[in-house]
Amino acid sequence: MSVAKILEIALRTGRVTRRYPYEPPLLTPEFRGAVKIDPSKCWGCGACVKVCPPNALTLKPAGKEATLEYFVGRCVFCGMCAEVCPAKAIEVTKEFELSATSLEDLKSRVIHRLARCSICGAPIWTEAELRTVVKSSPIAEEYYLVCPKCRKERFAKAAMLRLGAGSE
Amino acid sequence: MLEVSSVNIAKALRAIKKSVWVYHLNSGSCNACDIEVLDALTPYFDVERFGIKLVGSPRHADVILFTGPVTRESLPKVVKTIKAMPRPRLILVLGSCGIGGGIWWDTYSTLGGFKKLEEILRENGVEVDRVVYVPGCPVRPEAIIYGMLLLLGLVEQKSKRVEVVASEG
Ligand code: SF4
Ligand code: SF4
Ligand code: SF4
Numbered sequence: 001m002s003v004a005k006i007l008e009i010a011l012r013t014g015r016v017t018r019r020y021p022y023e024p025p026l027l028t029p030e031f032r033g034a035v036k037i038d039p040s041k042c043w044g045c046g047a048c049v050k051v052c053p054p055n056a057l058t059l060k061p062a063g064k065e066a067t068l069e070y071f072v073g074r075c076v077f078c079g080m081c082a083e084v085c086p087a088k089a090i091e092v093t094k095e096f097e098l099s100a101t102s103l104e105d106l107k108s109r110v111i112h113r114l115a116r117c118s119i120c121g122a123p124i125w126t127e128a129e130l131r132t133v134v135k136s137s138p139i140a141e142e143y144y145l146v147c148p149k150c151r152k153e154r155f156a157k158a159a160m161l162r163l164g165a166g167s168e
Numbered sequence: 169m170l171e172v173s174s175v176n177i178a179k180a181l182r183a184i185k186k187s188v189w190v191y192h193l194n195s196g197s198c199n200a201c202d203i204e205v206l207d208a209l210t211p212y213f214d215v216e217r218f219g220i221k222l223v224g225s226p227r228h229a230d231v232i233l234f235t236g237p238v239t240r241e242s243l244p245k246v247v248k249t250i251k252a253m254p255r256p257r258l259i260l261v262l263g264s265c266g267i268g269g270g271i272w273w274d275t276y277s278t279l280g281g282f283k284k285l286e287e288i289l290r291e292n293g294v295e296v297d298r299v300v301y302v303p304g305c306p307v308r309p310e311a312i313i314y315g316m317l318l319l320l321g322l323v324e325q326k327s328k329r330v331e332v333v334a335s336e337g
Contacts, residue, residue: 016211016212017211017212017213017214017217018212018213018214018310020213020310020313021310021313021314021317021323025308025310026310034303039332039333039334039335040334040335041335042334044334053271054264054268054269054270054271054273055273055274056264056268071268072303072327073264073267073268073301073303074264074267074268074269074270074273074281075264075303075305076264076270076271076305077304077305096304096308096310096311096314097310097311097314097326098302098303098304098311098326098327099300099301099302099303099311099314099315099318099325099326099327100300100301100318100325100327100328101298101299101300101301101318101325102301103267103268103283103301104329105325105327105328105329106267106301106303106327107329107330108329108330108331108332109329109330109331109332110332110333110334111331111332111333111334112334113333113334126334128334128335
């Protein structure tokens with residue numbers, strides 16, 4: 001190809017190079033970037049943790065608190081957590097400029113207070129989750145503040161009493 | 169062990185700022201990140217605007233573009249490649265795989281990301297001077313450019329650790 005021909009094509013086509021970072025990036029409507037958890041909406045139910053394919057989301061209880069951690073460095077940006085969240089607390093943003101010099105900077109945490117079993121004192125669900133459950137279906141406090149283990153024991157005790165009473 | 173002080177790194181960064189030679193190292197990625205690296209090198213994104221140029225040997229490289237979760241098969245070669253690089257060793261870790269293992273974070277056949285590799289490198293006496301992690305799956309070409317600018321110290325880091333307590337009422 002002659003130089004004149006190349007010049008002609010170049011002039012006809014014009015500039016194709018993107019000027020990023022000096023112009024906005026090419027973000028399509030379908031693009032999914034980092035997810036964002038709204039701490040005022042999240043219950044700490046753990047549904048997103050169960051569904052996250054690479055375990056980028058983790059919910060770890062420690063003492064009186066449970067920490068929902070989002071490690072964007074392992075996220076595959078599938079958006080499944082946003083789909084499954086019952087509280088609609090997760091939003092898929094278009095953020096992609098996430099580079100960091102340390103792994104700690106790639107983590108974000110939401111800290112939940114844990115409610116305790118009224119019988120054995122073991123940490124059960126998060127307080128936010130209890131509040132939500134009580135709001136949507138009012139149940140007596142003696143049920144919702146009892147951990148599954150104590151509930152089972154209590155039920156077994158009651159059943160034994162019944163059976164014992166019946167045999168006499 | 170040869171120590172390169174932070175002063176030297178600043179000096180080296182100043183020296184390479186407008187001419188960065190990169191070497192592309194795939195440690196067993198799914199190839200999507202590698203295609204995005206090629207994408208960033210095409211005239212469409214044209215990283216030669218920043219003087220970034222692909223080279224064919226780690227001995228010529230200033231920066232390694234690192235992709236993949238480090239499979240066991242690739243580990244000895246990866247260590248050898250990074251060892252062949254001259255100091256200061258600057259590494260741009262691309263993709264969820266490179267950073268935290270991605271969806272292969274706990275499989276038997278991978279190391280699960282750069283953190284473990286860094287330990288192995290240290291055991292082998294290979295020091296890495298600066299690492300920038302670029303999340304994405306795959307990483308966008310723009311994200312690679314942004315990560316590179318962060319590595320060179322031309323832009324400010326946006327990500328930072330966030331810790332919030334869920335609402336009380
Ligand atoms: S409320 Fe939503 S964000 Fe919070 S733990 Fe449950 S699924 Fe995850
Ligand atoms: S977008 Fe996918 S990978 Fe990322 S946190 Fe949500 S479920 Fe996990
Ligand atoms: S980060 Fe995602 S796109 Fe990149 S190599 Fe890993 S799986 Fe593939």
